[in-house]
Amino acid sequence: MGRKVALTGNEAAAHAIRQINPDVVAAFPITPSTPIPQNVAQFIADGKMDTELVTVESEHSAMSACVGASAAGGRVMTATSANGYALMWEILYIASGARLPIVMAVAARALSGPLNIHGDHSDIMGGRDTGWIQLVSENSQEAYDNLIQAVKIAENKDVMTPALAAFDGFNISHSIEIWELEEDDKVKEFVGEYEPLLPLLNTDEPVTHGAWAPPDWYFEHRMNQLHGLLNAKDIVASVGKDFGKAFGRDYGLYEAYKMDDAEYVIVAMGSVCGTTKDVVDSLRENGVKAGLLKVRLFRPFPYQELSDVLSAAKAVAVLDRVSPAGAQGGPLFTEIRSALYDMSNRPPVINYSYGLGGRDTQPVHINSVYDSLKRIVETGKIEKQFDCLNLRGAWG
Amino acid sequence: MALLNELAKKKEGLVNGHRLCPGCTHSVIMRQVLAAADTDKYEIVAAAATGCFEVSTGLYPYTSWNMSWIHNAFENAASTISGVEAMYKVWKKKGKTNKDIRFIAVASDGGTYDIGLQALSGAIERGHQFLYVCNDNNAYQNTGNQRSSATPFGANTTTSPNGTIKHGKEQPKKDIMSVLEGHHMQYIAQASPSNWRDLMDKVKKALDVNGPTYINVIEPCTTGWGFPAQDAIKIAQLAVDTCVWPIYEVVEGKVIINYKPKNKLPVEDYLKPQKRFAHLFKKGNEHLIEEYQKQVDRHWEWLLKREEAGIGY
């Protein structure tokens, strides 16, 4: 049996890494994920894990060393945030292109400029097309659970694709919550041993990693890679079920919170879902059929499954913890809206940016979203397709 | 070092069919490096930075590497090999291999002096076991001869061109050896493929160090420097004989000059056969050659003094 602990999200990630005990961790400190490598270093110093920690001089080198170690034949992990994730960017594509199942914890944070160290999704959303599997966690428990599952998902033979498990910077990374820490042996048993496919260190069968592919070959390799990424969807579901069997907490591609008869639906990811659930509960007490669709798997995007869940909604609001950056809306919005396009009776969909750079999102703001959805259903009109929550000055 | 006849019998780690230009010395250097490695004693796993050498030897579905080899990106050969070496420690610790494997990272000056300097510095400071070989061809040759910080003074490149008011690169070449000396590694050296025995001795010594080592090798580039393909080794020899490219070691801080030309040739002998320096020989540019000679002399005398002082750290 696991035991209840009161620890931060970063500590949850660090404990997951300790229990997974990967061969190599290469990491560089950056707020707010710094405590992850710190804790890992302490665990190693105290003999509680025997991972080889490569204390690189930058995140670019962190991901580069991860690629080297993974290609060499190891189970490899790292952690980062924001600008650090951005500095890894070039190598994120190389890791996924080389089909190296590296697993990364991301304490999601705003990107500069202006410099801001607080939570939002600018980093992971910016990197959504790097070919990585992206799992987003609501709280510390999920940060812990998702990181453990990410290892099994990434290393699945039909997937062999790097995966990140993100949780919101500060909201989760630095908040102490009560969550369940499983027994070391049970976690080890769950993740199992890693069997590398083509390890560089097996010098009896020399392998070339990282040849360049000319136009005759590049397209085929990219589509082969995409196939592995898409395979992850079913594996995320099956690993989530196995995890439930092992530890009593089931996971799917999403969480449908009070969605059965929901008319007014918010779609969101991350810690805001906790606040939203509270609001849904109080609205339900007042007879409002509110619901929340929490997206857990953002890449590969389970568009079919999500649109099925939304099919009965009367109006939908998608919350993006990033700026739309010139697109019609935030990335979650454009994905959801596109997913609904094939439905004959698609509900109206609106989009909000919220929580940028650590801006607080409170029940009052979430309530205002449900109010807008009700108004849309009552009037049949969308006043604003895009708006901001808790921004000073009216947008648009 | 064994006789060449002995070395020639060894299995080669780098084979032909690669797409390097005719007369390219990248492969000459790597063949010498791999020939020097004592492969009866240990095996080699290598990482390469993006560049001419990498694109020519790893072009899907072909590889010229007859050994385990990885390419990651331009600026991270050192951090990539860090990860590979860290993983080797794990396999050793867990008893998953009983092999003695040594590591080599290879990059050109762009991936070493410039974009890869940070990763190299970090990897050295962390103390990974690896030999870093920089094939210095004095510019970004893979993209077509743009200046790098390794481009020598006066050289005409596509981004330090000779024109009516400017005459090639205006800054002297970066002294990467001094930059690396600051890391206080056990062994760093400068070598030339023309002096193959010296180069091989250095590689052998470096690979026996249980930590980071560095060898800076002149890599004459027929295409970028503008000389006939057959002269590649001759140009390297001229660089050595003019002291443009002194071949020396820094062993725990102590300078050992491995070759002192009896008759130190004037830099013109090295510059003249190369098109990238042709403009220096135009009337009115004499002062540029003088300046070139001054830079070379200053460096050479400084090295001689350091060797004489015999001070290590």
Place this chain on the structure above:
Amino acid sequence: MSEKLLDWNEVLIGAAIKDPGNSKSYETGSWRVERPVWNPDTCIQCMFCWVYCPDSSILVDKDGKMSGIDYDHCKGCGICVEQCPSKPKSLTMLLESEVKGKSEEEIRKEVFSK
């Protein structure tokens, strides 16, 4: 030299290559404009040609001695000729157009008997 182009679901994962040194099957000898011709009679077996060859195209026998040139891969750079220290040189460059249709023996006789 023609390679089999595989479909997307046939390529090896991660664009890895499991066939070490397979570039040997790519014959760069076709790039050559001039070829080095070897004279075993004057060769001193110093192996400088071998150590300086960018294309591993100096053939070596079981004793580690120079035994010819791999014309399938030699790009004709001429470094071996330039660096050959024997007097007279034991390697010389000839235009490919001049040797067309002739056997190696014939070429050698023509060049080195002068």
